[in-house]
Amino acid sequence: MAALAPLATLASTGFGVYAQQQQAAQSRAQQRAQVEIQQQAEAARQEQLQLQQQAEARLRGERLARTLASTRARLAAGGLSADDGSAAAVQAGLRADAAAGQRDSDELFRARLASGRASLLNPDGSLTTVSSLLRALPSFGNSVRSLLD
Structure with a gap:
């Protein structure tokens, strides 16, 4: 009966490692799903920002055209x-102001896009399996040691 105790401990450790691996796999699947949802939300946000930028640029162009015509x-x-003469200078000034406004808007647009970008250094859960195995190793080592004793 005493010889069965180390085998039972080894089997229990094996089942524990298996359960941890299954839990880690489920956790990775959930993390992948969350990452995918976040990527879709980020793509939608970027598309919305692009559409807003295009609308603002179109509005600025129309306003400039009306101002120049007036x-x-x-x-x-x-x-x-x-x-x-001075009429051409006035029109050139209006165009320069509009171009400066467009540059400012473009910089703001790039900043908005960059602010939502996820860092490449963010953890993606790829170390979950390694950490669960490292947690399981001491109990597995104790089981093997008890079998050898």
Whole structure:
């Protein structure tokens, strides 16, 4: 009967290691599912940001076109050529302001995209199996030692 105790301990340890591996596999599957959901949410967020950026750029372009048309009309009504001298400088200034606004918006857009990006250093659960095996090794070693004694 005394010889069966180490075998029972060894079998119990084996079942414990098997159960830990199964639990680790379930945990990895859940983590993969969570990562996939997070990736889908991040893709949707990035698409929303891109659509917002495109809408803002379109709105800025339309506003610039209306402002330039209005400025050209006022200058023409005043008897000035819209393509010469100070009129051209005014239009160039409006275009430069619009381009600066677009650059600022683009930088903000890149910052928003980068803020949601997951770090490559985030743990993805790949060490779960290794850590469970390391936790199981002492009991397995004790079982083997008791068999050898």
